[in-house]
Amino acid sequence: MAARQALQVHLDLLSQPCRALHILLACTRLPHTVRHVALRRGEHRTPEFTEINPMQKVPVMVDNGFILTESDAIIKYLVNKYDVPDHWYPRQPERRARVDEYTAWHHTHTRPHAAKVFLLEVLLPAQTGSPVEEQRLIGALSQLQETLDQLESMFLRRQPFLCGDDITVADLLAVCELMQPEGGGAGHPAGSPPASALEESSSSCCGRRLRPGARRAVRPERPAPRQAVTSHRGAGPAD
Structure with missing residues (x-):
């Protein structure tokens, strides 16, 4: 019988979905290896990577020969298959449905709207001069701001996390997106304490679960503006 291959993830930590996956793996301490794919150097367009993911996007997971793309699918696959604490993706149907509700909403609201701010403030000026x-x-x-208001009224309400009293994969996806505009110096729009509160709660919660070397993934140091511009060029292909 062939030996089982170790779980592999192909990531660029400049990508918001990749950071969410990286944080989950660090918090749950699932054994894995990371293959770094530098989007800014076009490594997602190489023949070797294209063979793994013809869409040329990160993240990608390879689990004993099983290849999976799309961050939401990868994250939910891992918490379903492996022995991780139930709070990440609850098995109770109503609680799990709340997580699924947010992650579906996330890809048409939080993600594109936060990314657009970063695109307009950092990427486009860098690429066009x-x-x-x-x-x-x-x-x-x-x-x-409108999305943050909806996030508060629909999901946070008076609870500390998006889907209840404990952190879930929904919070990881949201926080990684909401931190991205800060990389360009925008911060959160004025009057958006819910976003800041969620970020602090999630970072604190993850910080208690992370091994020491991984804590920087929760709140990465903000690089100098010019470095941020250079390192994110061409960093679009992320699921």
Whole structure:
């Protein structure tokens, strides 16, 4: 019988979904190896990586020969298959449905609206050499503020986490997206304490569960603006 191959994940930690997966693996201490894929150097377009994922996006998981793409699918596969604490993706149907409800909403609201702010403030000026388009950025910030208001009224309400009293995979996905605009110096739109509160609660909760070397993944150091611009060029292909 062939020996079981170790779980592998292909990541670029400049990608928000990759960071969410990385934090989950660190918090749950699932044995795995990381293959770093530098999007800024075009490593996702190499023949070797394209063979694994023809869509040329990260993250990608390889579990004993089983290849899976899309961050939401990978995260839920791991918590379903392996022995991890139930709070990450509860087995109780109603509680699990709440997590699924948020993750479905996430990909049409939190993710695109937070990413748009970062795109307009950091990526496009870096790629074109043009100044920030203030009116478009104001519109994007307004849209993100509306999303944060909905996030509070629909999900957070008066509970500490998106789906209840303990952290779930939904919180990891949300926090990694909401931290991204801060990398460009935008921070959260004015008057959005729910986003900051969720970020602090999730970071604190993950911090208690992370082995020492992994804590920086929860709240990475903000690089100098020019470094952030350079390192994120071409960093679009993330699931």
